[in-house]
Amino acid sequence: MSAPIKVPKGLYGVAVTETRIAKSDADGSLIYRGYPIADLAAHATFEEAAWLIIKGTLPTRGELDEFISSIGSRMEVSAKVYAVMRDLGRDSHPIDVLRTGISALGSVDSEPTVALQQASIEAKMSVLAANCHRVPRGSGPRGPKPAARFGANLLQMLTDREASEYEEWVFERVLMMYLEHDLNASSFTVRVVASTRADPYAAAAAGLAALKGPLHGGANEAAMDMLLEVRGPDNASAYVMSALKDGKKVMGFGHRVYKKLDPRAQLCKGYLRELLKKQGTDDSLYRLCDALENEMWERKKLPANLDFYAAPLMYSLGIEIPLYTPVFAASRVFGWMAHYDEQVAEDRLIRPDATYVGPTGLKYSPPGSG
Amino acid sequence: MSAPIKVPKGLYGVAVTETRIAKSDADGSLIYRGYPIADLAAHATFEEAAWLIIKGTLPTRGELDEFISSIGSRMEVSAKVYAVMRDLGRDSHPIDVLRTGISALGSVDSEPTVALQQASIEAKMSVLAANCHRVPRGSGPRGPKPAARFGANLLQMLTDREASEYEEWVFERVLMMYLEHDLNASSFTVRVVASTRADPYAAAAAGLAALKGPLHGGANEAAMDMLLEVRGPDNASAYVMSALKDGKKVMGFGHRVYKKLDPRAQLCKGYLRELLKKQGTDDSLYRLCDALENEMWERKKLPANLDFYAAPLMYSLGIEIPLYTPVFAASRVFGWMAHYDEQVAEDRLIRPDATYVGPTGLKYSPPGSG
Numbered sequence: 044m045s046a047p048i049k050v051p052k053g054l055y056g057v058a059v060t061e062t063r064i065a066k067s068d069a070d071g072s073l074i075y076r077g078y079p080i081a082d083l084a085a086h087a088t089f090e091e092a093a094w095l096i097i098k099g100t101l102p103t104r105g106e107l108d109e110f111i112s113s114i115g116s117r118m119e120v121s122a123k124v125y126a127v128m129r130d131l132g133r134d135s136h137p138i139d140v141l142r143t144g145i146s147a148l149g150s151v152d153s154e155p156t157v158a159l160q161q162a163s164i165e166a167k168m169s170v171l172a173a174n175c176h177r178v179p180r181g182s183g184p185r186g187p188k189p190a191a192r193f194g195a196n197l198l199q200m201l202t203d204r205e206a207s208e209y210e211e212w213v214f215e216r217v218l219m220m221y222l223e224h225d226l227n228a229s230s231f232t233v234r235v236v237a238s239t240r241a242d243p244y245a246a247a248a249a250g251l252a253a254l255k256g257p258l259h260g261g262a263n264e265a266a267m268d269m270l271l272e273v274r275g276p277d278n279a280s281a282y283v284m285s286a287l288k289d290g291k292k293v294m295g296f297g298h299r300v301y302k303k304l305d306p307r308a309q310l311c312k313g314y315l316r317e318l319l320k321k322q323g324t325d326d327s328l329y330r331l332c333d334a335l336e337n338e339m340w341e342r343k344k345l346p347a348n349l350d351f352y353a354a355p356l357m358y359s360l361g362i363e364i365p366l367y368t369p370v371f372a373a374s375r376v377f378g379w380m381a382h383y384d385e386q387v388a389e390d391r392l393i394r395p396d397a398t399y400v401g402p403t404g405l406k407y408s409p410p411g412s413g
Numbered sequence: 414m415s416a417p418i419k420v421p422k423g424l425y426g427v428a429v430t431e432t433r434i435a436k437s438d439a440d441g442s443l444i445y446r447g448y449p450i451a452d453l454a455a456h457a458t459f460e461e462a463a464w465l466i467i468k469g470t471l472p473t474r475g476e477l478d479e480f481i482s483s484i485g486s487r488m489e490v491s492a493k494v495y496a497v498m499r500d501l502g503r504d505s506h507p508i509d510v511l512r513t514g515i516s517a518l519g520s521v522d523s524e525p526t527v528a529l530q531q532a533s534i535e536a537k538m539s540v541l542a543a544n545c546h547r548v549p550r551g552s553g554p555r556g557p558k559p560a561a562r563f564g565a566n567l568l569q570m571l572t573d574r575e576a577s578e579y580e581e582w583v584f585e586r587v588l589m590m591y592l593e594h595d596l597n598a599s600s601f602t603v604r605v606v607a608s609t610r611a612d613p614y615a616a617a618a619a620g621l622a623a624l625k626g627p628l629h630g631g632a633n634e635a636a637m638d639m640l641l642e643v644r645g646p647d648n649a650s651a652y653v654m655s656a657l658k659d660g661k662k663v664m665g666f667g668h669r670v671y672k673k674l675d676p677r678a679q680l681c682k683g684y685l686r687e688l689l690k691k692q693g694t695d696d697s698l699y700r701l702c703d704a705l706e707n708e709m710w711e712r713k714k715l716p717a718n719l720d721f722y723a724a725p726l727m728y729s730l731g732i733e734i735p736l737y738t739p740v741f742a743a744s745r746v747f748g749w750m751a752h753y754d755e756q757v758a759e760d761r762l763i764r765p766d767a768t769y770v771g772p773t774g775l776k777y778s779p780p781g782s783g
Contacts (some may be wrong), residue, residue, distance in 0.1 A: 063769070249623065401446055
């Protein structure tokens with residue numbers, strides 16, 4: 044074997060594969076299968092965007108109808124999976140519950156093909172996301188209304204209330220923002236698992252494992268906790284100054300790719316302003332976000348990222364904070380499945396090398412009293 | 414951002430990090446923390462080798478005693494985890510059950526530190542491995558005997574019979590061979606998940622997800638199925654010829670790293686010969702393996718790998734075939750936890766880039782009748 048190729052740690056800036064799914068760029072652009080995110084957000088439904096991500100093109104009317112019906116007909120979750128979630132008990136973390144539920148689904152689901160297994164996972168992830176906090180705490184599962192739109196259905200399961208048309212439209216946009224983001228840690232995890240030819244349930248469970256990490260999932264929840272702590276726009280400046288002085292991380296800022304602007308955050312910022320207006324709510328949450336954003340840009344040149352603006356949107360839509368990362372998963376699962384397919388088509392086991400820098404030539408000696 | 418560095422697909426030959434844990438080499442050598450595998454296999458106990466892998470040095474007597482007691486005292490598995498495994502039902506795949514069990518453990522375990530969480534996972538993985546096939550089928554769990562040696566205890570739980578001293582010794586060697594193998598797909602999965610700062614339960618569940626893939630786990634089981642199909646040494650030549658003619662994979666041959674010789678396979682081959690002798694069994698299983706090995710080397714220049722010889726060893730020890738990959742996991746989990754620690758110490762999110770080769774500049778249009 045020739046000498047290994049050395050690359051930067053964390054694979055930063057290393058193109059490990061070719062992709063046709065999405066491209067985020069440092070200049071602040073994001074495309075899904077060639078379409079700018081702003082164009083899709085302005086015009087597409089979530090179902091159209093999800094189909095685009097997994098199939099590569101926008102659907103025809105017939106394909107879209109079939110997709111909606113395929114997902115809708117797979118939303119009913121087996122009592123076995125709910126039993127597993129209930130067994131975990133009331134102190135369990137929602138993402139642990141969701142990961143365990145999807146892992147269990149892989150054991151009890153009986154879809155005959157990989158494509159139908161993926162449809163089943165995509166359908167049930169949203170139902171389990173809505174129920175991963177309540178079921179372990181002893182409440183009955185909130186069932187899906189498979190006839191409803193994907194976003195409206197999920198929002199209803201999450202909040203148990205009738206949302207306005209605009210609220211449903213905004214929630215679909217939030218889901219659209221979370222759909223896909225090239226080789227983020229969970230999607231790369233899914234690809235490594237897919238490269239072993241493991242089934243999509245195993246891959247999705249592994250994706251959820253990566254989402255448990257505070258450097259990947261959880262940031263939207265942490266951002267909301269922070270917004271509630273700061274409380275009003277007048278406190279923004281003092282909060283940022285004190286956080287920076289104490290070396291405390293201000294949640295929802297900075298991104299590995301976007302150095303100046305996260306296009307998803309800017310779209311969500313617009314939705315937040317509009318949503319509060321339509322809801323007839325006082326706009327102090329918007330002004331708080333705006334003030335923090337300005338402070339962080341002036342002091343640290345860090346842009347607000349998606350999580351920073353998705354959090355107050357979900358809050359204003361009445362979604363409980365522990366469900367924000369499950370919502371992320373309910374959408375990102377479509378991206379994961381697109382990566383699963385692309386990796387399987389690549390047909391190459393991901394098995395890197397490492398530079399061994401430890402000792403050599405040692406010889407065993409029995410344990411001494413040391 | 415500068416232009417991305419392009420590397421071979423599958424990260425083949427790409428050194429993505431530095432490691433001090435293990436080094437496998439194309440020339441047929443494998444070291445754990447500097448010690449050749451043959452040296453450890455000849456002299457060390459499994460517990461010493463496992464400590465070596467996770468801590469970096471061989472233990473003193475005091476460290477070893479403490480390690481044995483720490484693992485032993487954490488073997489009792491919560492009834493909640495067994496309930497989850499039972500919920501999955503009798504048609505479930507053992508690796509799905511094990512992954513779901515470890516995922517559930519992450520939700521119900523209450524160890525206060527990462528190090529103790531790892532000890533808990535290491536201890537319970539062996540208990541769950543022994544029970545992942547029986548519990549979903551309605552049998553009660555076989556409990557651990559925490560006072561016994563790690564290998565003897567696992568062998569007893571797996572087979573429910575008293576093993577001879579030599580059988581226990583051999584089983585410890587099998588475990589030792591599976592302990593660690595640098596950046597194999599499951600260990601790399603564990604590292605990607607660890608890089609998000611997810612907890613070790615999430616990382617171990619993701620490692621098990623990768624092990625579900627037939628290109629990674631499962632090979633020892635497939636090898637044994639094949640050996641039982643070929644039946645006797647006299648059929649070896651005809652079987653290989655026919656398999657090669659039909660383009661069928663002969664299980665247990667070839668390796669991404671070892672091109673001439675897998676040192677673990679050669680050690681296990683010796684144990685197999687000796688084990689059959691000590692058991693007073695007819696040696697036709699050994700001669701079958703030997704004949705297949707010779708055929709495959711002469712015809713394809715592919716060496717037998719670990720799975721090829723670990724399988725008949727586990728078979729001769731009375732372990733049911735569906736438990737071979739769970740046994741792999743019960744040992745490899747120590748390697749996973751060593752990689753977890755090394756990755757966390759590296760403190761760099763694994764977030765690769767990809768070369769986008771899809772379309773650009775597209776503009777949304779509503780679904781047509783297509």
